Amino acid sequence: MERLTGLDASFLYLETDTQLLHVCALLILDPPADGTNYEFTALKEELGRRLHLIPSMRRRVHRVPFDLDHPVWVTDTGFDLDRHVRRLGLPSPGGPKELAELVGDIAAQPMDRDRPLWEMWVIEGLADDKVAVVSKYHHAAVDGVTGANMMAYLCDAEPGVRYPDPPAENHTESDEPNDLALAAEGLVRMPAKLGVVGMVPKTLGKLGGMVQRRRADKQGMALPFTAPRTPFNRTITRHRSVAFTTAPLADIKEIRAAFDVKINDVVLTVIAGALRQYLSEHDELPDTSLIASVPVSTHETSRHERGVNKVSTLFAQLYTDVEDPVERLRLIAEANVGAKEEHEVLGADFLQDWAEYAPPNTFRIAVRAYSSFKLAERHPVVHNLVISNVPGPQQPLYFLGHRIDSLFPFGPVFHGAGLNVTVLSANGDLDFGFIACRELVPDPDRMADAVHDSISALLKAAHAQR
């Protein structure tokens, strides 16, 4: 039994029927290419042999009576692998369009909170006998770094690896907590929670500093609430649209070298270019720059030991109002240096501390009011979208025995920011995952296409530079 941190639990509190807070990953496996045979049952059994290595896949959330405290993780004594690993087929012709539709449908379904918060949907019927796997994890149970650790147990450096049978089960003994004790503990911890009051002046002081630095025209992090409105900055529905595409990492490295910037700067510039093109095509390009939230892992810097989510956020200007891609790249690179410094001033534990002490019901009531009154339409836009750039493994990997062709990540979308672009660099490729509220972005494939135009323009400039 372990208590969820406030930040981990906040992903449960903030979830509603339409704002679903799980993350998805789409793996394309190519069994024919590595000479192994694919069989659903064998894949599921191999997963079963590895599960005991990943405790988070066996634990479920147990709520404290009356929500007097954050919930606790308990071992799921009724664990049943068949409940978590399911199978689907892809309609013909089994191409990326059909796959994107199906991934959108899977991402649009809420998860079962009475069980460990993950699902795996194996999709057969892809062209060339490939197999797709959509993994779904609740954000309360996984963040980028813990997710990567989890993948390490499910992946190998060679094909056809078969783990030995797990040691004899000792999971039948329950660690089911005593609800009365949990409630009492919650009451005892209550006065400590008043510490949240002290955080208000601290936070206001920090925000004030940010605004002043910005006024003094010092380079720094973009200010939230100053973003322009775009079609995807509205109240979201439960439906999701999905697109994905792959680009060679070598192209990004060539651009980086030509302009002496960081990989992350190039990635942000490429996405900014794609967004600019998409919005222009729809006649919706704002005069001022879009602002993206960029999650930053604080696993290295946080003083908190517990919890899966150790993350903070940067607000990044995307300079979508700048036409020239090279100028855009330079501005983004400069701003990123400033934003990183600013971010350190805010402190790695800023989000964690706030979330730890806010009473659970505040979150629940706030998000329901936000959605019912469609507040996303009424106040200034906080940020336009979330962009996440995750470095992945650079060698070929095999998932439960089969070669991974590509691995597309999809993050959550929020009221007021109904688009998420997550990029993973893996094995010489950049895999881009676009996910959005289907009503606000019915055609994310147009953004995915625009990624390639955006890279071409930068490459052309890089070649001209030489």
Add this chain to the structure above:
Amino acid sequence: MERLTGLDASFLYLETDTQLLHVCALLILDPPADGTNYEFTALKEELGRRLHLIPSMRRRVHRVPFDLDHPVWVTDTGFDLDRHVRRLGLPSPGGPKELAELVGDIAAQPMDRDRPLWEMWVIEGLADDKVAVVSKYHHAAVDGVTGANMMAYLCDAEPGVRYPDPPAENHTESDEPNDLALAAEGLVRMPAKLGVVGMVPKTLGKLGGMVQRRRADKQGMALPFTAPRTPFNRTITRHRSVAFTTAPLADIKEIRAAFDVKINDVVLTVIAGALRQYLSEHDELPDTSLIASVPVSTHETSRHERGVNKVSTLFAQLYTDVEDPVERLRLIAEANVGAKEEHEVLGADFLQDWAEYAPPNTFRIAVRAYSSFKLAERHPVVHNLVISNVPGPQQPLYFLGHRIDSLFPFGPVFHGAGLNVTVLSANGDLDFGFIACRELVPDPDRMADAVHDSISALLKAAHAQR
């Protein structure tokens, strides 16, 4: 704008994450057999051309502020067919086992309450180029009779029928109600709702009468709360297991003629036999008879004009403690005569009246408490399962242009009664749909198999009779 009746709304109030109150139907279409070609887009377009004939497919639920009154139906001005009609593939080999798994997964997902409460999942990749369609409707929006009316618009007596384009849309004008007016109206209607108080003595009187008649050993309806406990009478989870099978209606008619009973008596006896065999195999057959709830349509007798659900319920002894199938059939036939009379004493509007006046939150709080405290495990079993027997059309039918091979219905399951058997007679067949909480009945296919043993035993006795 039309207000939901209390009974229709109760299906919304009583729904939780695990007790999902929608109904499903699985249609197997055989396009090659009737010479038409199947194409997903064409099917979806044909549906689009017919939708304006079925207003309930265009309306969604709008809640009254603070639930001061039952919600109202409003036209969905943002209606988008693509949100309701989705496509999946069946994993190989595309047989009934894979199909049953997929139907269970579809039935286990809650519906989006912000949109009209129906979904259609077209499943490709069945053996012999057949196509399956899983229709999902919320029970608040449909009951047996209204569902059949709906199907009349989607089915034709010949293949390849193409409807003309619908008349020009006038659905863009909103009938979005004024929330303040709705709330005020709810307050005004409040005193009338106190009528519920008067129902208590009336109900107790009726229940007392039932018990007395039963004591006097008069034939009559089985008494609720006297059912034995079986593995499926527990608190349910969100997961569903599904099985389906078909038997010739001619066999049932032969049995009916041999023993001079009704079709419905034979159907109940067949299912009772299958349940007896299933429970014996699992070493769980109770000493006393199972009791089934059998929904009865009151569309002909109800004095209420509004609402989609006009239904009452009979409690039927299944005589699963009787080994001889012919004796069981005779007992069931006799009891059914008595139960019908008793049911008329209770009155067609019994459920409607109760549901109309109970405040919405009573239902919500009650069902949450029931599930959290696992009350289903603690009090006497009300009934063991729901059995529904629906007469369908007896001529060949074509669904959106394609021949219907079979049509399996699946009702909802409840805490304490985690199994539902629904039977539809159509085009010379009886189509049996079994749906259950997956944890309580992991193997409903064993029940479906047992249906055929049960019919064989009765047929043999019928032949011996001649």
